[in-house]
Amino acid sequence: MNITEKILAKAAGLDKVEPDQIIEVAVDRAFTHEKLGPLFFKKFREMGLTIWDTKRAILFVDHGVPPSKVMDADLITETVKFGEDYNLTCYNAEGISHQLMPEKGNVLPGRVVVGTDSHTCTYGAFGAFSTGIGSTEMAWIFNKGRIWMKVPHALLFKVSGELAPFVMGKDLALHIMSLTGADGANYKTMEFTGSAIKVMELDSRMSLCNMAVEAGAKNGIIEADEKVVEFLKGRTDEAYEIVKSDPDAAYEKVYEIDGSKLEPTVACPGSSENSVPVGDVEGTPFTRALLGTCTNGRMEDFRIGAKILKGRKIHPKVRLQVIPASKDIFSQCIKEGIVQTFLDAGAIWCNPNCGPCAGGHYGLLGQDEVCVSSSNRNMKGRMGDPSSKVYLASSATVVASAINGKITDPRSLV
């Protein structure tokens, strides 16, 4: 069995599972946030349901922070109230769920984690099975701690070599999108392995798994290693078991990628599958840039950004919004002088939250505005007006481009 099958088998209490088998699994952690939780809170109360385990059901307020509309303020107070009434931990405006789940020790290797957000698949970076589900399903899980699933078919991505400097996990994710297409991994598991993955920082691995859902995948996953063990120190007291794929595990398809040949990659507007080497779009002008989100709002992103930015200025026509994914990341950025570097360069430094990525608020795009973003989606109208355009790129490419006011290969600035 592969890693995903082994985790699911264990959570279902079975010795063995195979693709397409329908199983019922016990969930280790489940969360919802203020945009999708309130869809079931009222019914949950009306039905008189109780929470299966108040230590394992978690709430976040991360999308509409701070509220710019009374409706958002109401959703937040409703979520906070639900947490108070049912004795659940609610992380209110402390950062993005996908960063806080691992940071707060809620993601352990070998476990099953679900959330009402499509990018829940991010935690595969820690060797966990994690996937996004709907609100009504979550109501059931909050009550029972269980859910049925179909065991997914598996795709294996073997990435050999080592990514070149200033080429990041995000570039690999975007490159893979061009191989699979936006529906090429529908309901499949995407497993990433190989030397390039092994040497990759956890932050890059998170952005790689984060993008799995963009190819339609059920989950993305990487075997946990000593980097994960190190990360979890001080974050959890729970014992956990690292699960690895069997040497004879079967995969529907194996992709072999030479990581050392990978270039910075940019997804052109419309879909993340429209990805091309940065050279193909170099020079494209734009006025908006976003560095942050659950895909690329972490230390690796800000460190590489600050390294490129040090002593330089953002192009006068570009507004670069910088949004750390959590309070701890913000704090670390202050300590390392990164906030200062970005402020001095003319960036707009923001509070931890999801930002404009989902098109809710906080810096939406107007008619015909063009944005280079470290986020994960660029469908028509995703971040504002339907005529606006979003190019997806790594944090290094976003910052390098923001300096020049046109899409730029970050390697050209170092």
Add this chain to the structure above:
Amino acid sequence: MNLVEKILARASGREKVAPGEVVVANVDSLILHDLSGYITSRVFEKEVKRKMRYPERVAMVFDHHFSPPNEERARILEENRAFARRHGIHLFDCGSGNIHNVAVRNGFVRPGTIVVGSDSHTPVHGTLGCFAVGLGNNSNAGTVMPFGKAWFKVPETIQVKISGQNKPGVCARDVALWLTGQIGEGGVVYKAMQFTGPYIKELEVWDRWLFPLITIDVGGKCSFIEPDEKTVNFVKGITDEPFEVITSDPDCEFADVWEYDASGLEPQVAASPTLGNVKPVGEFAGAPVQWAELGGHGGGRLEDIRQAAYILRGRKIAPGVKFNLVPSSREVFTEACREGLVQLLHEAGCTWFPPSTGSNQAINMGAMAETEAMVSTHARNFPGRNGSPKAMMYLGSASTVAASAVKGCIADPREFTV
């Protein structure tokens, strides 16, 4: 003549002016923000339809948005940018700070000049010895653009003399809030106020600023403080542009002289629905708050951030309270970073936001549900200004805001400072 009369006389080419006269005067700076500026720009292009006469004197500051919350607002900002490009005016984009701080820090406000703006708090610039007034968003500001002039009725002037020294834990903002209550919300309609007296002279410029800030909220036309050495050094530290200091004649007469003694004053809080509802903090102590904020036209200054840091050093804000810190300008954010205050307040549980007017009018942030309440350094507390008309806004000094954030309810800062 007093300072304002002398400025108006000079700018209208007259030897002398007297209260009640209408003059047409040259304007030195026109400052606009992203909302009012949009309206002004439409009027200018669609109805006035003339050439921008002095684009170098016009500045537009995006401060109600540090990021557009919806497509419609993104469109407005894009149109504002296109307008600025078309006419060559100065543009300070999202994240620069609030309009009045940005105007000062970029040299648009100099002693002896006339500063007009399409924001009601524009009279704040009287702090530097200017004639500074708010104009209507549309025709009035729109016609300044082609002519570089505006008409004004010379106001009568009231001299407001403040003496006394504050007790520990009480500061200039408490005095200004208290004065709002003393003068009353319609207390000086279309009049000018000269703030003077030993209390004002002692203050540094950014604290003096809190007094002309109240002008519009007591119905005044403008306010001013006589420039002195502090004023001159302050302005020279910002701009190389020459300026001429104008001061009131020693024998000038005032319509009235009002004297106030600030000694013995308690920290003050103004609770919704109006600024006039200002009382000693004890009257509201214990009222729960979920939000706290340093920000707005008069808040988010370095002085406010330092006050909050003094109280929050080694402390945490109360669970359930969100404390927003909105620097009044990019320079303030950078300086707070240098002084280690960004880190200190972050670790106390506060949240930093891009320089802007923060929760002012709840455009980017600060919308409250009907059960919520905020304590802040903002300038206004009207019902519905921050979300639900039932939500409460308490205005106080940065110390009071910080003390209240620690306790989760309106609190007397002297508990922490004395």
